[in-house]
Amino acid sequence: MPLATMPDLLQGALAGGYGVGYFESWDLDSLEAVLDAAEAERSPVIVGFGGMMVDAAWLERRGVAMLGPAARAAAERASVPVAVMFNEAQTLAQAHIALEGGYNCLLLSTDDLAPAEALAVTADLTARAHAAGVAVEAELGRLPDAAAGAEEGGEMTDPAEAAAFVAATGIDCLAVSIGNVHVKTDGWAAIDRSRLEALRAAVGIPFAVHGGTSFPPDGVPHAVANGVAKFNVGTLLKRVYAQALKASAASVDAAADVHELLGSRKAGDLTAAARAALQAKVRELMRLYGSSGKAA
Numbered sequence: 311m312p313l314a315t316m317p318d319l320l321q322g323a324l325a326g327g328y329g330v331g332y333f334e335s336w337d338l339d340s341l342e343a344v345l346d347a348a349e350a351e352r353s354p355v356i357v358g359f360g361g362m363m364v365d366a367a368w369l370e371r372r373g374v375a376m377l378g379p380a381a382r383a384a385a386e387r388a389s390v391p392v393a394v395m396f397n398e399a400q401t402l403a404q405a406h407i408a409l410e411g412g413y414n415c416l417l418l419s420t421d422d423l424a425p426a427e428a429l430a431v432t433a434d435l436t437a438r439a440h441a442a443g444v445a446v447e448a449e450l451g452r453l454p455d456a457a458a459g460a461e462e463g464g465e466m467t468d469p470a471e472a473a474a475f476v477a478a479t480g481i482d483c484l485a486v487s488i489g490n491v492h493v494k495t496d497g498w499a500a501i502d503r504s505r506l507e508a509l510r511a512a513v514g515i516p517f518a519v520h521g522g523t524s525f526p527p528d529g530v531p532h533a534v535a536n537g538v539a540k541f542n543v544g545t546l547l548k549r550v551y552a553q554a555l556k557a558s559a560a561s562v563d564a565a566a567d568v569h570e571l572l573g574s575r576k577a578g579d580l581t582a583a584a585r586a587a588l589q590a591k592v593r594e595l596m597r598l599y600g601s602s603g604k605a606a
Contacts, residue, residue, distance in 0.1 A: 311386065311388065311389070311391070312386065313382065313385055313386060313392060313393060313394060313414050314354065314391035314392055314393050315393060315414060315415070315445055316356060316393045316395070316414070316415035316445040316447070316482060316483065316540075317445050317482045317483075317516075318391075319354050319356065319391060319393055319539075320482075320483055320516035320539040320540055321516065321539075322354065322606075323354075323516070323534075323539040323540070323601070323604075324516055324537070324539050326600075326604055327534060327535070327600065328534060328599055328600030328601045329530065329533070329534050329538060329539055329540065329541050329599035329600060329601060330353075330354055330355065330356060330539060330540050330541075330599070330601055331353075331355060331356065331522075331540075331542075331543060331592070331595055331596060331599055331601065332355075332356040332357075332395060332397065332518075332540055332541070332543070333347075333355065333356075333357065333543050333544075333547060333592050333595070334358065334359065334360050334397060334542065334543065334544035334547065335358065335359055335381075336363075336364075336548065338380055338381075338384070339581050339584075339585060340547070340551060340585075340588060341357055341358075341359075341381055341384060342384060342585070343551075343585040343586075343588040343589045344357050344588070344589075344592050345357060345384060345385065345388050345392065346585075346589050347588075347589040347590075347592035347593045347596065348388065348390050348392065348592075348596070348605075349388060349389055349390055350589070350593060351593050351596045351597070351601070351602040351603070352390060352602065352603050352604070352605040353390060353596045353601040353602050353603070353604060354390060354391040354601060354604060354605055354606075355390065355391075355392055355393075355596075355601075356392070356393045356395050356415070356540065357381060357384075357385060357392060357393075357394055357395070358381060358394050358395035358396055358397055358413065358415075359373075359374075359377050359381070359395075359396060359397070360396075360398045360544065361374075361396070361397070361398050361399045361400045361401075361404055361419070362398040362400065363544075366400050366401060366404070369400075370401070370403050370407065374396060374399075374404050374407040374408055375410070375411070375412075377412070378394065378396065378408060378411055378412020378413045379411055379412040380412075381394045381412060382394050382413070382414075389605075390605035391606060393414055393415050393445075394412060394413050394414055394415070395413060395414075395415045395416060395417070395447075396408040396413045396415075396416045396417075397416070397417050397542070398417055398418075398419045399416060399417065399418045399419065400419055402418065402431070402435070404418075405418045405435055406438075408444075409438060409439055409442050409444055413444065414444055414445065415444060415445040415446070415447065415482075416439065416444060416445075416446060416447070417446070417447040417449065417485065418432065418435055418446075418448070419449065420432060420449060421449060421451075421452045421453075425471075428450075429475060429478055429479060432446070432448045432475075433478060433479040433480065436448075436479050436480050436481055437480070440480070445482040445483070446479075446482055446483075447481065447482065447483040447484070447485055447518055447540075448475070448479060448481045448483075448484060448485065449484075449485040449487075449520075450467050450468075450471065450472050450475050450484060450485070450487075451464070451465045451466055451467035451486060451487030452464050452465040452487060453487050453490055453491060453492045453520060453521055454491045454492065455491070455492045455493060456492060456493045456494035456495070456524075457492065457493040464487055464491075465487060466487050466488065466489070466502065466505055467484075467486040467488065467509060469505075469508040469509050469512035469513070470512065472484060472486070472509055472512060472513050473512040473513050476513055476514075476515055481515070482515065482516075483515060483516045483517070483518050483539070483540060484513060484515055484516075484517055484518065485517070485518040485519070485520055485542075486506070486509055486517050486518070486519065486538075488502050488503075488505050488506045488509070488519070489501040489502045489505075490519050490520060490521035490522075490524070490525055491521045491524055492520065493521075493523070494521060494523060494524035494545075495523060495524065495546070495549065497524065498524055498525070498526035498527075499521060499524045499525060501525070501526060501529045501533070503529070503532055503536075506532070506533065506536045506537070506538070507536050509536075509537070510536040510537040513537070516537060516538075516539035516540060517536075517537045517538045517539065517540070518538070518539070518540040518541075518542060519533060519538050519540070519541050519542065520542040521542070522542050522543035522544075522546070522595075523543060523544070523545040523546040525541065527598055530598055530599060534599075534600065541595075541599055543595060546591065547588055547591060547592070550587050550588055550591045551584045551585075551587060551588045552584075553587070554583045554584040554587035554588075555580070555581060555583070555584040557583065558580050558581070558582070558583045558584060559580060562580065566578070
């Protein structure tokens, strides 16, 4: 089916009282596992790739342009609503490449910019993107990064600043900082529920929560009730996939047929167990977010 738009998916989530997952992939194998999970759960989904953990030079040379059309081709063959995202572009060059084909939603990381510059850059990108039929998510505030040893701190999203930012930029979705933490794998983040409530009172567009790996499951209903329509998950998926792949590799017989092991897409494919483990985890998260069974 044709790609779904991110605004349609998120508005549907707000109206239906559930969240849509953006389950970040790193290659086509992982992306197909996410799509298989969505079809098995009859869930809308956002698929795609991110720039945060990937070599920027490779992304700009070929990665962004190569991955987008492939993801779109796979998404358009799905039987559930799918949007295709380029998440956390690290440069404007990456974002502009994403506008040229494949993706129909994107986010440019601006947390290293001064507030006035972030607003101006986001407003310009949003105007260009909307003219190309691409939706824009933007971020306001700054998440702590557990990978950098900084689980505390960050900068919470201010409700008044958020309202002004949304009005000035015309973005479709706002990624908020409410205690969520990037790349945290040892326990749950401490979410500031009152801040989220204040943000919902000030801002009418859908919210996204990044750092879904450590977002507390018991906080999901409150988040959904207060405007969070999109949950981003990445680190957890790579860990699940890597653990299953490591186990598969350790059990390979030295005499195994390499054509069966690599790229066969058959039961003996080295990545088959890893895809299955990833699919199972994504299905579990879809049930947590309430999107299972919500595909039109």
